[in-house]
Amino acid sequence: MNRSPAAPLPRVSGGAARSAHGPNLGDRAWSGLLGLLGGAVLLIVGVVVLALVHVARPALKAGAGTFVSSSDWDPVSGSFGALPFIYGTVVTSVVAILVAVPISVGLALFLQEMGPRKLRPVVSFGIETLAAIPSVIYGLWGLFVLVPALRDHLEPFLGRTLGFLPVFRGAPIGLGYLAAGLILAVMILPTIASVTTEVLKTVPASLKEGALALGATRWEAIRMAILPYSRAGILGATLLGLGRALGETMAVTMVIGNSPTISPSLFAAGYSLPAVIANEFAEATGDVHTGALAGLALVLFGVSLILNSAARLLVRMVASGPSRAVAS
Amino acid sequence: MSAAAPPKIRVEGLDAWFGETHAVRDVSLDVRPLSVLAVIGPSGCGKSTFLRCLNRMHELVPGGRATGKVTLDGEDLYARGVDPVSIRRRVGMVFQRPNPFPTMTIADNVSAGLRLNGWKGRLEEIVERCLRQAALWDEVKDRLHSPATSLSGGQQQRLCIARALAVEPEVLLMDEPASALDPIATARVEELMHELKARYTIVVVTHNMQQAARVSDQTAFFYMGELVEVGDTETIFTNPREQRTEDYVTGKFG
Amino acid sequence: MRSLLLRRIRNHLMTALCGLGVLLALAPLASLLWLVVSRGLPGLSLSFFTALPTPVGEPGGGVGNAVVGTGMLVSLACLLGLPLGVGAGVFLAERGDGLFGRTVRFTAEVFSGVPSIVVGIVAYGLVVVPMHHFSALAGALALALLMVPTLSRSTEELVRLVPGSLREASLALGVPQWKTSLRIVLRTARGGIVTAALLAVARAAGETAPLLFTTLNNQYWNLRPDQPTASLTVQIFNYAISPYEDWHQKAWSAALVLLLVVGGLNLLARIAMRNSLGSHR
């Protein structure tokens, strides 16, 4: 064979190189390294759970049962009833969801199905910016902008018009469940809106076109074809938002009023799980107090794991539905 | 090349699967050294899969596996302990779509295989030689250090051929190398195959009957994963044994 | 005919309502950005970046130590968080199709939704308790743990953008898998990985909750990782919830600084992304 004399790669004599172990050492080392790095993620979660349980142990030993059943939180006298915090977390999250979901879904529908295409990059840039703003800045804004606005305008107005509902009764002080819920709504909006947009993108165009071809208006096509198809995905987006709302700390701490009480009025000051941890952990009086706060964190962790798993499964169900391009 | 010369590649009883899909069924054929074998057949009949089995690229697809025997100069490529990496240095491949490395310059693309394999030495001469062999030198000699992505599609494909030649393979597998190119670029690549035949054994997949007839010495016709017929190109196109082959090459189906 | 009219009206009504959603979503953003800039700007001066905080009532003073503290915290967090996060992402992209990979992916996704304050307690248990005092190290560990899951997923997405044909081209040249991964796939994805890392850094710089009881705060300069350390976010929090007018002003100015840092990092991330896409196609 008239091969050039300067064949650059020395050919292994006897043809194909043989190595005792199949694939070469470099490949196996690389696979091993990558496997370790992937395993590190699992390891981190394991360490997190163990460390949490470890810090919470003094309180768990002292009887965790009273944790969720009692509403009396008084670290000095050693009573750790978490009900006011759980209540506050639930109420603020519900307010956040009730406000954020319609806005986010409306926004996603408008961008994806109704409004001019040119709007999309502008609005999604805005949404990404919302998501990137640190929560302490939301808290600052909430404290000095939202709270006064609620106190002076929205709460008196709601009291006048809807005051027959117990949730809108009471003195308009600004700080409280409503302020926390609204600031949470702003903060979880990007999550819900962007996941919903992704979900809407997976709706086959043929579904919508089919409805439009039958003479449906655009809104009817959305109601008949698009919303039913993406319902599970929107639910998943909502759960993701809920997960964020439950665990959001700084902004809530700054505007909820930090009062360990339970009150039916949204205008009243309250407390939330992350807020009490933020406020008391650094100065906790003894192991049991620290442990009780860590126990609250454990509750938060468990709930967020459940919510996020459910949300991811729902979103994935939609995404992997009929058509999903196979990645490389 | 006398007919008595031992085959460069011998395939015996080759079967290939992707998961449950049986893509290549019991194929046996020989490829003569320093010749061009064209592989033709309707879409999905297993041509690409067959080609990939010749340098064990099929293993890279999850679920891809093959059984049977493929020998290169008499050595079993599938034997235990054979390193597919060293096979691929001897059996190079050019793909349907040009795929130059986008982060590298033209010159670096050509020498990529050498550099990545740890070869140290002067690269300029090799780059020039391979670009000349790939009939690209005159077009790029003044901009060897611009990004490979600045080339046209046809130039990119010839760059990929130069890249494959740089590691000095013995066999060149080409999977529809001209299907993404315009007629002029296609003609250049065909010319190129003629020249390369003097130094390399070539197996080329093509959908284009005229191309197969122009460039190849032998032609293999695949249908539904099976090798229907293989023989001298002239025979396959003028006087095939099988009715299916005749129907296909005369355009009655496929 | 009347029903058609009604349907049309309803269509327009719903379109308007959805459009209102866009406005309602963006109004707080506009208000927030405007207020941070307009209230923060008057307090900004060179000394705001270089001076230590002053007690209430004393004019001047700045957040120099907090800026340095945030820089140190984030750098320390990057030492652990970036290699683990990027590495796990590369694992997911390169070897993540099996059961193990799917498990890791799902875990990372779920874990990225865990409240950051929870991770703060973890760092407290792992570092503060054994060391018996608060330290930058503890806060950095919390930030690193928070970085890994999100960073791994975004790295994966961006590495997967590298066309499989490039990998094939390299393998067909007889380049081993590991070299193909490192020198071709990751080299091509470099811009994307830089983007993902910058976004992770930006997120870490804005974290407050996990620092409250790990790094605590510090009124003075500190560069020792084993000591309590000031950070921009905790400083904003302390200033904001104080009852003093001039501290509120400092909170706004510090918020503007933080916003500039985070915004700058996001901008860099966008540039890195654009460059990497631009050079490939």
Ligand SMILES: Nc1ncnc2c1ncn2[C@@H]1O[C@H](COP(=O)(O)OP(=O)(O)OP(=O)(O)O)[C@@H](O)[C@H]1O
């Ligand atoms: N990565 C893969 N995973 C699963 N099945 C595959 C894969 N690649 C190919 N196949 C299947 O194997 C069979 C043969 O495919 P192959 O790509 O070899 O055909 P081909 O003759 O090259 O077709 P074409 O002319 O369209 O390129 C087809 O049925 C195809 O669906």
Ligand SMILES: [Mg+2]
């Ligand atoms: Mg093919």
